[in-house]
Amino acid sequence: MRKILLFILVLLFLALGVVAYIYYPRLNLITGFAAKNMCSCVYEAGREPQSVAAQDNNFSPVDLAEYEIDREDKTASASVFGLKERTAMYNPGLGCVLLPEDTGRNDLPKAKPNRLQAASSLPYPYGNNKPVDTIFPEVDYGQLELALKNAFFEEYKSRAVVVLYKDRLLAEKYAPGFSKDTKLLGWSMTKSITSAVLGVLAKQGRISVENDHLFSEWEADERQNITLNNLLHMNSGLKWEEDYTKISDVTKMLFLADDMSEVQLHKNLEGQPGIIWNYSSGTSNLLSAYIRDQFSTHQEYLDFWYAQLIDKIGMNSMTLETDLASNYVGSSYSWATARDWAKFGLLYLNEGNWNGEQIISKDWVRYTVKPVEGSDGKYGAYFWLNAGGEYPDVPRDLYSANGFQGQHVFVIPSKNLVVVRLGLVEHPEFDLNVFLREVIAAVEKDQ
Template identity: 75%
Template sequence: MKRTVTITLLVLLLVVGVVVYIYYPRLNLITGFAAKNMCSCVYEAGRDPESVAAQDNNFEPVHLSDFELNREKKAASSTVFGLKERVAVYNEGFGCTLLPQGTNKDDLPPEKPKRVQPPLASPYPYGNEKPLDTVFPEVDYDQLETALKNAFFEEHKTRAVVLLYKGHLLSEEYAPGFDKSTKLLGWSMTKSITSAILGVLQRKGRIAVDEDDLFREWEKDRRAFITLDNLLKMNSGLKWEEDYTRISDVTKMLFLSKDMSEVQLEKSLESDPGVIWNYSSGTSNLLSGFIRDEFATYQEYLDFWYHELIDRIGMYSMTLETDLAGNYVGSSYSWATPRDWAKFGQLYLNRGEWNGEQILTEDWINYTVQPVAGSKGQYGAHFWLNAEGYYPDVPRDLFSANGFQGQHVFVIPSKDLVVVRFGLAEHPEFDLNIFLREIIAAVE
């Protein structure tokens, strides 16, 4: 018996040793992801921590992490076998921020975004009242019900689907534990929010997409020739590695950096601007820094995103999270209900108009959906495209905001349709071509 226990302990130690050897260089990233995600899901979205651990953080290698919550301080911490503890803290109005080593919550800027949210008495989606009970004769509701049922099979890991058709709520479905008031993380859909903010600045005449000499740090080298257009289209020529499976530019930025806007700023050129398309979350955070530089005060930067776009179209549930330097993490961290995400899609379907007000110009919408050379027709100005039929059974005019693990806001102008999907499985594990094809078939 004693020998069996000894052997068992030796095997366990060997297993732990192998795991630590393989993953130790990445433990900061693993525990950083786990702590940040747990903090945001619990304190921003109001989720149960055990469900977050069992679902959102239950994938390799993040599943190795343990967590603790400090309800009094509204903080979450994470370790792997007691090693590399990371802490994320909740800050009212900002969601959660992952603290780099040697920092604390007091290092966050004291300012808060000032939000203006008047009551919106009209029906959803243009207001926040009960949607109109509209029946469309051309819609096959039985077929639509089947399409949504297929999307919610257990293996598809779908959490929410919201459909807007001709400016009306056509249907919505939620997985158990989620409903119309549950905030969900958009991940890289935040990039499209960042693009929209630049569109608002363009409408106001404060920026132009062809402007260069964007940053003082680039004045004396070839980076001065990088244009805002290059950054929006991800073809700046700056070095960047977008690899989430190991220690890379993007993982170091999201889980180690105090100021995420500086990471891409400091990179050198590997090609001339406009030549190579290279998807880069660092570029989106650099754009957040560029937007911040457009304002005389930090408070103006904080408020602009909400006053001129988010609250302007009634996305009252949305929260933009910041890094420790107070920059909105324009690549990755925005939370809102699926209904509010659908409003964002409807704004683009409306060619930038909302309740009679032109939030974005039609020219900006046209610019957004122009394919970037080298992207195989799949990318525009911080939006994804279907210009060359990536989804073969879906109209080519589809464009979308996409996020990690299968978060999507699809806009299909030719069908007058907005499709929002949230989940934990992405294409092709969750086949988006089939999902969209079945929905479109039901409204034709």
Template identity: 70%
Template sequence: MKKILSLILVLVALGIGVVVYIYYPRLNLITGFAAKNMCSCVFEADRSVKSVVLQDNNFDPVNYAEYEVNDKEAWATATVFGLKERKAAYYPGLGCVLLPEDLDKTAFLETRPNRIQSHIAKPYPYGHEKPHDTSFAEVKMPQLEKALQNAFFEEQGTRAIVVLYKDHLLAEKYAEGFSERTKFLGWSMTKSITSAVLGVLEKQGRIALDERDLFLEWEKDQRSEITLENLLHMNSGLEWEEDYTKISDVTQMLFLAQDMARVQLENPLVAQPGTLWNYSSGTTNLLSGYIRDRFSSQQEYLDFWYSGLIDRIGMHSMTLEADLSGNYVGSSYSWATARDWAKFGLLYLRKGNWNGEQILSEAWIAHTIEPVEGSSGHYGAHFWLNAGGSYPDVPRDLFSANGFQGQHVFVIPSKDLVVVRFGLIEHPEFDLNIFLREIVAAVE
């Protein structure tokens, strides 16, 4: 019996050793992701530690992490076999921020955004009152309900779906443990929020798409030729590696950098601006830095994203998370309810007009959904497109904000539809073509 026990212990030790050997170079990133996601899910989305461990952080290699969560001081730490502890701390109004290894939660980020969150006495989606109970003769409700049910089978990983049709809440459904009050992380859907904030600035005449000489650091080299449009189109020509499976530009930025706007700022050109499409989260955080430079104070920068766009359309549940330098992480970190994310889609469905107020110009919307050369019809200005037929059984005019693990805000102008989906499984494992085809078929 002792020999068997000793053998088991040896095998366990060997197993741990193999895991550490394989993952040690990436432990900083693994524990960084684990701590940051745990902190945000608990303190921003009001989720339980157990649910985050079993669901959100339950994938290889993040599932090796062990946690400590301090409710009183609002922080979370993560380690793997006791190694590479990382801490993320919660700052009200700015979400959870991953701290450097050698620093504890201190007086960082003292400036917080001011929010004007007045109750709008209109039915949802244009207000905060109960939505109208509306029926449409052309909508086959049993068929629509079946489409939503199909998306909620256990292996589909869906957490929330909201469908807007002709400015009305047509249907919504939530997985157990989630509701219309649950805040969801948009991941890269945040990129589309960043694009919209730039659209507000453009509508106000404060920026222009053909601007050059965007940063002082670029004034003496070819990077001065990069335009704002190049950044929005992801074809700046700047070096960037968007690979989440290893130590790369994007993982180092999200889990090691204190000022995420500077990571892409400091990269060299590898192609002429406008000639190479290359998806880059660093570019979006660089745009967040560009927006910051448009304001004379940090307070104005923090406030504008809400006063100019988010609170202006009643997305009061939304929180934009910041990095340690106080920049909004425009590439990846924004939280809101599924209903509020649907409002964002409705703003674009209505060509920038929100209940009679033109917040984004129609020209900006048109530019947003024009395919970028080199993207095979799949990308516009920080929105994804169906012009290239990614979803062959869905109208080609569909465009969307997309995020990691299958977060989506779909806008289908020809069908007067906004479809929001949140989950943990993404296309093609969760077949978006089938999902969207079934919903569209129910309203034809």
């Protein structure tokens, strides 16, 4: 019996040794992701920790994390086998942020964005009141119901689907535990928000995509020739590694950096601007810094995103999270309800016009959906495109804001549709071509 116990203990020791060898260099990133996501889901989205651990953080190797929740201090901590504990703290108005060692609430940013959430008498989607009941004769409602039912098979882990058609709410469906009032993380859909803010600045005549000499740190070398267009098209030529499976530029930025805008800023050129397309979340946070530089005070920067875009179109549920330096994390961290994400799509469906007010110019929207060379027709200015036929049974004019784990705001101008899908399973496991084809079929009954 003792020999058996000894053998088991040796096996456990060896197993722990293997896990430590494989994961220890990445533990800071694993516990950083786990703590940050837990904090935001609990305090920003109002979720229960058990649900977050079982669903959102239940993938390898993040599922190794163990948690401590301090609701009084509004923190979430994560560790793996008691090692590399990381803590994230909630800062109302700015979301959750990972704390370095020996820091606490007094070290969090103090300035908060001023929000304008004026009550609107309009029905959804242009307001927040009850949507108008509308029956469209060309819509096959049975087909639409089937399309949404198919999207919520258990293995797809869908959480919300919202369909807008001709400026009306056509359909919506939510998973158990989620509703029209549940905030959900957009991940890289935040990049599309960043692009839209730049579009507002361009309409106001404050910037141009041809601008170069973007940062003083680049004046002494060839980086001074990088244009805003290059940054929006992900072809700046700056060195960057976007790999979430290991210690890379993007994981170090999101889970180790206090000022995320600084990371890409200090990367060297490894190619000529405008030639090679290279997806970079670092570029998105660099653009957040560029937006900040357009204002004389940091408070103006914090307010502008909401006053001139988010709250102006009634996305009042949205929270843009900041890093420890109080910069919006323009690559990854925005929270909103599915209905509010659909409002963002509606703004683009109507070519930047919101209920009669031109917030973003039509030219900017057209610029947004023009394919970038080297992207195989898949990418524009921080929006993904179907110009190359990624979804073969869907119109080529479709474009979308996309995020990690299957977050999508689809805009289909030729069908007058906005389709939002938020969940935890990505294409092709959740087949977007089939899903969109089935939704489109519902509005083509008489065609």
